[in-house]
Amino acid sequence: MLNLPAPVAAKIPPTVRARFDAAYLRQAARNTQALRQMVEIVTAFRAVRIPSLLLKGISLLRHLYSEPGYRALSDIDILVPAGTLDAAEHVLQQLGYTPMFHEGEGPAEARVSVEMQGHSAAFGRPGGLRLNSM
Numbered sequence: 001m002l003n004l005p006a007p008v009a010a011k012i013p014p015t016v017r018a019r020f021d022a023a024y025l026r027q028a029a030r031n032t033q034a035l036r037q038m039v040e041i042v043t044a045f046r047a048v049r050i051p052s053l054l055l056k057g058i059s060l061l062r063h064l065y066s067e068p069g070y071r072a073l074s075d076i077d078i079l080v081p082a083g084t085l086d087a088a089e090h091v092l093q094q095l096g097y098t099p100m101f102h103e104g105e106g107p108a109e110a111r112v113s114v115e116m117q118g119h120s121a122a123f124g125r126p127g128g129l130r131l132n133s134m
Contacts (some may be wrong), residue, residue: 023069024067024069024070025069026069027068027069027071028068028069030073031068031069031071032068034058034061034073035058035061035062035068037076038054038058038076038078040095041076041078041091041092041095042054044091044094044095045078045088045091048091050080050081050084050087051080051081051084052078052079052080052088053078053079053080054076054077054078054079055078055079056077057071057072057073057074057075057076057077058073058076061073089121089123092123095125096125097123097125098123098124098125099121099122099123
C-alpha cells in the first residue's frame, strides 16, 4: 500500500510492512466513509440553500493527497453562516445525527462538528465520523 522506492521497501521487514499496509487500509476505508458522509451533508445543505465550506482534514484529503489512506481523519469540519445554524442543525438531525454536548458523549465513532462564528456544535451518528459545524 505504501509507495516506497524498491530499495527502501526491501529493507522493511515483512511483518512491519504488513502492519503498515493494514493501517493504511483501515484509514483508507475510514476516509472513504468520511468522504461519503461529507457529500451527503453538503448535498443536503445545498438542497435547502445553506452555504457551507469544508475545513481542515476533509478538504485537504480531497485536494492534497493522492491516496485516501495517507491522511488521518477523526471528524468532518464544515463552516456555515451564523444565520443558518438552526437550519443546519435541523438538516443534520434529518440525516440521523444527534447533538453531542461534551467530548465523548454520543457514539464515539460518529462525530460531525458544525461551527459558526464562535459557536460550535458537534453531532454524531452511529457508523459515522464526528461532524463539526463552524
